[in-house]
Amino acid sequence: MNNIEVAKIFQDIGTFLELKGENPFKVRAYINAASIIENLKEDISNLIEKEKLTQIKGIGIALEEKITELMATGKLKYYDDLKNSVPSGLIEMISIAGLGPKRVNIIYKKLKISSVGELEYACNENRLVDLEGFGNKSQENILKGIKNLKKYQSSYLYSVAFLEAQEVIKNLKKNNNALRISIAGSLRRKKEAVKDIDLVAGSTKPKLLMKKFVTNNLVASIVSHGKTKSTVILKSGINVDLRVVKNEEFPFALHHFTGSKKHNTEIRNRAKRNRLKMNEYGLFKKDILIPCNDEMEIFEKLGLEYIPPELREGVGELEAAEIRKIPHLIEEKDLKGVFHVHTNYSDGNMTIPEIIKVCQKLGFSYVGISDHSQSAAYANGLKEEDILKQRKEIKKINKTLNKFKIFHGIEADILPNGQMDYDQKILSGFDFVIASVHSNFKMGEDEMTARIIKAIENQYVTMLGHPTGRLLLAREPYAVNLKNVIDAAAYNNVIIELNSNPLRLDLDWRWCRYAKEKKVKISINPDAHNLRGLNHTVFGVEIARKGWLTKEDCFNTLTTNEIKACLASKKEAK
Numbered sequence: 001m002n003n004i005e006v007a008k009i010f011q012d013i014g015t016f017l018e019l020k021g022e023n024p025f026k027v028r029a030y031i032n033a034a035s036i037i038e039n040l041k042e043d044i045s046n047l048i049e050k051e052k053l054t055q056i057k058g059i060g061i062a063l064e065e066k067i068t069e070l071m072a073t074g075k076l077k078y079y080d081d082l083k084n085s086v087p088s089g090l091i092e093m094i095s096i097a098g099l100g101p102k103r104v105n106i107i108y109k110k111l112k113i114s115s116v117g118e119l120e121y122a123c124n125e126n127r128l129v130d131l132e133g134f135g136n137k138s139q140e141n142i143l144k145g146i147k148n149l150k151k152y153q154s155s156y157l158y159s160v161a162f163l164e165a166q167e168v169i170k171n172l173k174k175n176n177n178a179l180r181i182s183i184a185g186s187l188r189r190k191k192e193a194v195k196d197i198d199l200v201a202g203s204t205k206p207k208l209l210m211k212k213f214v215t216n217n218l219v220a221s222i223v224s225h226g227k228t229k230s231t232v233i234l235k236s237g238i239n240v241d242l243r244v245v246k247n248e249e250f251p252f253a254l255h256h257f258t259g260s261k262k263h264n265t266e267i268r269n270r271a272k273r274n275r276l277k278m279n280e281y282g283l284f285k286k287d288i289l290i291p292c293n294d295e296m297e298i299f300e301k302l303g304l305e306y307i308p309p310e311l312r313e314g315v316g317e318l319e320a321a322e323i324r325k326i327p328h329l330i331e332e333k334d335l336k337g338v339f340h341v342h343t344n345y346s347d348g349n350m351t352i353p354e355i356i357k358v359c360q361k362l363g364f365s366y367v368g369i370s371d372h373s374q375s376a377a378y379a380n381g382l383k384e385e386d387i388l389k390q391r392k393e394i395k396k397i398n399k400t401l402n403k404f405k406i407f408h409g410i411e412a413d414i415l416p417n418g419q420m421d422y423d424q425k426i427l428s429g430f431d432f433v434i435a436s437v438h439s440n441f442k443m444g445e446d447e448m449t450a451r452i453i454k455a456i457e458n459q460y461v462t463m464l465g466h467p468t469g470r471l472l473l474a475r476e477p478y479a480v481n482l483k484n485v486i487d488a489a490a491y492n493n494v495i496i497e498l499n500s501n502p503l504r505l506d507l508d509w510r511w512c513r514y515a516k517e518k519k520v521k522i523s524i525n526p527d528a529h530n531l532r533g534l535n536h537t538v539f540g541v542e543i544a545r546k547g548w549l550t551k552e553d554c555f556n557t558l559t560t561n562e563i564k565a566c567l568a569s570k571k572e573a574k
Helices: 003-019 024-038 044-049 061-073 077-084 088-094 101-111 116-124 136-152 158-172 206-214 247-256 261-273 295-301 317-322 352-361 384-400 445-456 482-491 509-517 531-546 560-573
Strands: 180-184 196-202 219-225 229-234 239-245 277-279 282-285 337-341 366-372 405-413 432-436 495-499 522-525
Touching: 003 024, 003 061, 003 077, 003 088, 003 101, 024 061, 044 061, 061 077, 088 101, 088 116, 116 136, 158 180, 158 196, 158 206, 158 239, 158 531, 180 247, 196 247, 206 219, 206 229, 206 239, 239 247, 247 277, 247 282, 247 295, 261 277, 261 317, 337 352, 337 405, 337 432, 337 495, 337 522, 337 531, 352 366, 352 384, 352 531, 366 384, 366 432, 384 405, 405 560, 432 445, 445 482, 482 495, 482 509, 495 531, 509 522, 509 531, 522 531
Parallel strands: 196 239, 337 366, 366 405, 405 432, 495 522
Antiparallel strands: 180 196, 219 229, 229 239, 277 282
16 A cells, blocks of 8 residues: 555545544544645655654654554554445535535535435525525535536436437437437436437448547547447547448337347247347348338337337337237326426425416416425425415415416425324315425335325325435435335325426336326326426426326326316315
8 A cells, every 4th residue: 555545545534524523623633644644755664664654743643553554454444434434425425516525514414415416406406595604606516516526427317318319419410411310228218317328320321420420529538439330428428329220220220229128039039939030130031121111110010019119128018019008108298287396485496476487388277386394494394374375375376367277285294103294274275285205214114104104094195295205326215115105095095296307207117007007196296496397297207108107197187177176076085
């Protein structure tokens, strides 16, 4: 171990101590020691051997013992114990420009934020604005820092990768070298997080198209540059693969590079049973290509109903396609309104009139306002007087509206014991209640499941918000038995939210089909805290499609009058 490596250990010790809020003099001692060791002109092992370490100003007996242990064993117990006592996410947060250990410690202690993903989410919800020592500018800078940090992550949110892919395609379409070009891979299947971007193009000028691809102004570096396949790294950090094929091969290549491994295996096996051969180059009968203009024709030739890209995961889609039972998946245009929208009454930065204007522009007929409840002090949760004030404003605005309706709701916290954080009288006054878990994420599965089910059983709970609490690429879902939760929702006629925030996309698409089977309605909600967030429903719709959901499976595809009737009947039934 050399001087620089030892210095790094001591620098980290100083950082960990500062994160824990230790005595500043103790913190400074380790940071100073790191600087001294790094700048030593002599190898530190020689100084240990000569017993001259303590002769160096700033290196006392305690530090000497630690350095000696480190050099002798390659390990330092004090360092290891200290590192294990600090949430790993805090260490990553320090690497965000503008955030040192002291500021990270404040965020952790005041807001209980322990990961970059949670921090980003909090910034988007304006939770740092009122935090002592921060403000709007600090929050903006932190978001910029997070964006830069993400360049070096190995996985990317669907929303981020999709926008990057669109930009690359847009640039490639500026000339006539690409006859057809499309996103493929997991991104086309609408996976919530992806490792890279796959593109497939049909061209008669592959060389020119590849040159355009690798010299794109979005490209940071070229990994490989070939005749039919090239790989680049975008300035955002995402890897992009482009495969160029003959135009007549395009449908087959697109299908092949879109489907999961399991889907493609099942397709090839079906072709084989029909005495055909299927691969990325075509569909063949005795080595003779069966021409297909698009993917739809490929499925037709195989005796299958067309399978949308989102469903090509090898989870029963071929069986459904064989008997013509592929559902007509929900589309964005099917949404008539949205629920789960936060205003400036809590931690949103939008007024109610501003929300209405955007919703109307998006073609919606209604909006469900649902600010945070009183337990969410970090989000300026509403006290009873705030509720009454907001309700009065909504009633007043509703009287002025033509063909648009505001529903007054609340996103109420599910307390650790399963109770809601308002009494029944207050809850009864809302048009709808979203019950959500915002605390005590580390409960055991049985305890968390019982907690959520108890909330679902509350007579005034309308829907369950972000049912697993996950933040993609940042926070794992809490332990919960979703089957039992969905069963309880079915029994109690409670709607389950598909949270469209790109960081959540929760309910997970893998559970949508079970909810559909149990006839539990899904509400595709933006969880919007700003005007931009109202557009996030597009991501929720895509996840709903991936979960086999139709217009009929979703709550907010109902008309205003149907919503009114549904909410009223739920209250009456209860």
